[in-house]
Amino acid sequence: MMDIDHFKSINDIHGHQIGDIILEEIGQIIRQTARDVDIPVRYGGEEFLLILPHTGINGAVKLAERLRNQVAFHTFRPSGVPIQVTISLGVAEMEKGNTLASLIKRADKQLYRAKNKGRNRVIIEKPE
Numbered sequence: 001m002m003d004i005d006h007f008k009s010i011n012d013i014h015g016h017q018i019g020d021i022i023l024e025e026i027g028q029i030i031r032q033t034a035r036d037v038d039i040p041v042r043y044g045g046e047e048f049l050l051i052l053p054h055t056g057i058n059g060a061v062k063l064a065e066r067l068r069n070q071v072a073f074h075t076f077r078p079s080g081v082p083i084q085v086t087i088s089l090g091v092a093e094m095e096k097g098n099t100l101a102s103l104i105k106r107a108d109k110q111l112y113r114a115k116n117k118g119r120n121r122v123i124i125e126k127p128e
Helices: 007-014 016-033 057-073 100-116
Strands: 002-004 039-042 047-051 087-091 122-124
Touching (some): 002 016, 002 100, 007 016, 016 039, 016 057
Antiparallel strands (some): 002 047, 002 087
16 A cells, blocks of 8 residues: 555645545556556545555665655656646555455555654564
8 A cells, every 4th residue: 555645745745636646647657667467546535556466565765765766766747837746655465365445544554654663664564
């Protein structure tokens, strides 16, 4: 799970049209970074979900960090003025007996931990 940090502020300061352009650009970054078998989904306002079939937690974390860096270092200039954008990500791994809904819930919990720890970071679910 990933969420654009301070997206409401981007919309408030620059307008919703600029926010929409930023959403589209982040979607493009996700699609360019994901493999053909990966499933990128916009999961609400400014949240995205990336399902990585046949990928262990280490591979998922590497991809999450790559996405975080690509967004942080991307130059967003939808109106000609650069806008700094970062994302926070939560990573969880599908376990035997899990449902997709429980996996999403666990990844979302890690996403909110990333936001609470300062944003622009990847937080991984620790095994119990």
